[in-house]
Amino acid sequence: MSENPDLTNERASGTFETNAMAAVIYGSEKFAQRRREITEAISKIPEFQDSHPLVFMSREEKISEACRKLAVLSNYWNSLIDTSDEEEALHLYREVLGLEGHPLALHETMFIPSLIAQASDEQQEKWLGRAQRREIIGCYAQTEMGHGTNLRALETTATFDISTREFILNSPTITSLKWWPGALGKSANWSIVIANLIIKEHNYGPHPFMVQLRDEKSHEPLPGITVGDIGPKMAFNGADNGFLGFKNYRIPRENMLMRHSKVTSDGSYIKPPHAKIGYSSMVKVRSRMAMDQGLFLASALVIAVRYSAVRRQGYLEDKSREVKVLDYQTQQHRLFPSIARAYAFIFCGFETIRLYDQLLIDVQNGNTSGMADLHALTSGLKSVVTYQTGEGIEQARMACGGHGYSMASYISEIYGVAIGGCTYEGENMVMLLQLARYLVKSIEMIQNGKSRELGPMVAYLAENESEIDLNLGPNEYLKVFEYAARNQTWRATEKFQKLRNSGMSNEEAWNQASVELTRASRLHTRLYIMSTFINHVGSIVDQKVKGVLIDLLNVHVTYEVMDIGIYVQGLLSSNQMDLIRNQLYVSLETIRPNAVSLVDSFQISDMQLRSVLGRRDGNVYENLFKWAKSSPLNKTDVLPSVTQYLKPMMEKSKL
Numbered sequence: 001m002s003e004n005p006d007l008t009n010e011r012a013s014g015t016f017e018t019n020a021m022a023a024v025i026y027g028s029e030k031f032a033q034r035r036r037e038i039t040e041a042i043s044k045i046p047e048f049q050d051s052h053p054l055v056f057m058s059r060e061e062k063i064s065e066a067c068r069k070l071a072v073l074s075n076y077w078n079s080l081i082d083t084s085d086e087e088e089a090l091h092l093y094r095e096v097l098g099l100e101g102h103p104l105a106l107h108e109t110m111f112i113p114s115l116i117a118q119a120s121d122e123q124q125e126k127w128l129g130r131a132q133r134r135e136i137i138g139c140y141a142q143t144e145m146g147h148g149t150n151l152r153a154l155e156t157t158a159t160f161d162i163s164t165r166e167f168i169l170n171s172p173t174i175t176s177l178k179w180w181p182g183a184l185g186k187s188a189n190w191s192i193v194i195a196n197l198i199i200k201e202h203n204y205g206p207h208p209f210m211v212q213l214r215d216e217k218s219h220e221p222l223p224g225i226t227v228g229d230i231g232p233k234m235a236f237n238g239a240d241n242g243f244l245g246f247k248n249y250r251i252p253r254e255n256m257l258m259r260h261s262k263v264t265s266d267g268s269y270i271k272p273p274h275a276k277i278g279y280s281s282m283v284k285v286r287s288r289m290a291m292d293q294g295l296f297l298a299s300a301l302v303i304a305v306r307y308s309a310v311r312r313q314g315y316l317e318d319k320s321r322e323v324k325v326l327d328y329q330t331q332q333h334r335l336f337p338s339i340a341r342a343y344a345f346i347f348c349g350f351e352t353i354r355l356y357d358q359l360l361i362d363v364q365n366g367n368t369s370g371m372a373d374l375h376a377l378t379s380g381l382k383s384v385v386t387y388q389t390g391e392g393i394e395q396a397r398m399a400c401g402g403h404g405y406s407m408a409s410y411i412s413e414i415y416g417v418a419i420g421g422c423t424y425e426g427e428n429m430v431m432l433l434q435l436a437r438y439l440v441k442s443i444e445m446i447q448n449g450k451s452r453e454l455g456p457m458v459a460y461l462a463e464n465e466s467e468i469d470l471n472l473g474p475n476e477y478l479k480v481f482e483y484a485a486r487n488q489t490w491r492a493t494e495k496f497q498k499l500r501n502s503g504m505s506n507e508e509a510w511n512q513a514s515v516e517l518t519r520a521s522r523l524h525t526r527l528y529i530m531s532t533f534i535n536h537v538g539s540i541v542d543q544k545v546k547g548v549l550i551d552l553l554n555v556h557v558t559y560e561v562m563d564i565g566i567y568v569q570g571l572l573s574s575n576q577m578d579l580i581r582n583q584l585y586v587s588l589e590t591i592r593p594n595a596v597s598l599v600d601s602f603q604i605s606d607m608q609l610r611s612v613l614g615r616r617d618g619n620v621y622e623n624l625f626k627w628a629k630s631s632p633l634n635k636t637d638v639l640p641s642v643t644q645y646l647k648p649m650m651e652k653s654k655l
């Protein structure tokens, strides 16, 4: 069937090449090209197609479908991608497996990275290759039923038995059961388990252990292990998040991951070079989250923007033809700032992935000095992007009206998966408070006359306000954001200090200042996102692409500043606020002809989108009808439940 002419016209009005934009989004022409090649190759392999729409499947069917595709994938793996390239692998996974989770998701995102970061060279020799070849399937079991945030209170124990040189793993209480780890329930046969290391009754706190859970031949749980699935979730139902308990389960001493902390055979403990080095797998995932969330948001926007360009409802001036809903200013205001955020998140994502890769090298060389900075940055970033992504996806759903609420849009699934990120890898409020610790320390350095020692990301906290001339462009908006973040950080810190100086304990003072502190963290992070966006656009060579991204940046800076209006009242007059508001409306109009091309540029395939509304060809209505007809409820005209209950009820009522 040919493309819907409304979308053809939209594409014709674009002022730039979507391939050139994709090269900017994905960091290089080479990778953008590789993505297209991989997508193209996959589309020719029929076994990769869903056997029927995932949304009509039960959990068992979804998991089985994911396993089927993984088995097929293992035959093609080496021919489809450069297996040493993580981004290619992720693209392949996204295309074939989608976003609802699968048995290898945690294997790739946490199990292998933990082995790389935490296992000694000998341990890597033993397990890493096996994991990379997928001879074993691993997961990351840290969270317990009773504790996920407060890692110091985890209850699982690994007690060193000097006589046998083994660790004995135990789950002493119900609340100590591992609870939530992805792929643990039914798929994984090995796990990195985080347990308290106990030697001669001394608790050295949580450490990582490599633990076999199931027999490699029968896949049956090994004696001493209780393991299973935790049941259906809001989304991610293609994943078997699990529970796990240990009863006197023994593992060799060599199974404690010993790149950093060590236990010798006589039971001596060797400290790691940094107390939090064992948390590195979490930092790795957090450093990826801006990118992953940016892509979730992008997916919802591809759907909503394409659909808004084919959905006609109501009239503007021309009463002879209904208007595309994308032409309403309210629709543009609902969607375009989120397009800008999706671009900004992806740009930040590339930056934090690069920073993590560098940190990994530094730490392997014994230099842990960058850990605090990256922890602070990724803590704030994961919190802000997950929250704003959730907001943006929900707006995208509403922008699709009634059909947005149907699973045919697939937006609800994207939403459910994306907002999981507000919780996993550290609950958002908790992570904002981690960043706040860093910000408060920075203010204390300024107060102690050590401003010069501040890192580049917090140097603005020591600066004074300057005059703002909004006509000068994005950098002036950055100054507005700096003002807001600086003011709020100082205010929150001073509140905390005042409470503490009044005699309150440090913890209680912190608690009573914590809402203000999280606000400071959000503003600081949004400032970082904006400055990364500005820097990125500044470095673009293709002038057409750059021109459109400047327009998008204008949407971003004006929208973001309007959104934090309350924090800039002391800086901007009401006239200046009016000016910004009007600039935002003008920016929405400017970006309108490029809206479809901007979302096309994400190059997210129909196969991955799974959305009837977001189809690239825009042929929504006929496919919506086809999709509804394929609902299992429509297999028969009369359901057994009608025959069994409703008919007798109606007949009884007639008497």
Ligand SMILES: CCCCCCCCCCCCCCCCCC(=O)SCCNC(=O)CCNC(=O)[C@H](O)C(C)(C)COP(=O)(O)OP(=O)(O)OC[C@H]1O[C@@H](n2cnc3c(N)ncnc32)[C@H](O)[C@@H]1OP(=O)(O)O
Pocket: 089, 090, 093, 094, 099, 104, 105, 106, 108, 109, 140, 142, 143, 148, 149, 150, 151, 152, 182, 276, 279, 280, 282, 283, 285, 292, 371, 372, 375, 423, 424, 425, 426, 427, 430, 434, 437, 438
């Ligand atoms: C290729 C495959 C692809 C697959 C396709 C699919 C793609 C889609 C992606 C989706 C996949 C789904 C994945 C889902 C994964 C979820 C996995 C998990 O949730 S796993 C579970 C995740 N669980 C969580 O995230 C748990 C969250 N909780 C925590 O991380 C910790 O308990 C804590 C950080 C909150 C506190 O820790 P605590 O020990 O009490 O520490 P204090 O507060 O007392 O602070 C003391 C000092 O330490 C400092 N510091 C702290 N951390 C770090 C660090 N990392 N570094 C450096 N420093 C750090 C801190 O700044 C402070 O410094 P100072 O101020 O004194 O100078």
Ligand SMILES: Cc1cc2nc3c(=O)[nH]c(=O)nc-3n(C[C@H](O)[C@H](O)[C@H](O)COP(=O)(O)OP(=O)(O)OC[C@H]3O[C@@H](n4cnc5c(N)ncnc54)[C@H](O)[C@@H]3O)c2cc1C
Pocket: 106, 140, 141, 142, 143, 146, 147, 148, 149, 150, 179, 180, 181, 182, 236, 241, 420, 423, 424, 425, 426, 427, 428, 429, 430, 433
């Ligand atoms: C989809 C999904 C996948 C997951 N995958 C894994 C996995 O593979 N492996 C794994 O180990 N875990 C996994 N988890 C678990 C996840 O990491 C934890 O749920 C998460 O870290 C939050 O911890 P919690 O559940 O204990 O929340 P809680 O800490 O109980 O949060 C409840 C409330 O308490 C507040 N709170 C808690 N502490 C503080 C504090 N100090 N200050 C202020 N407020 C506070 C929080 O902000 C929140 O509002 C997964 C979770 C989900 C949803």
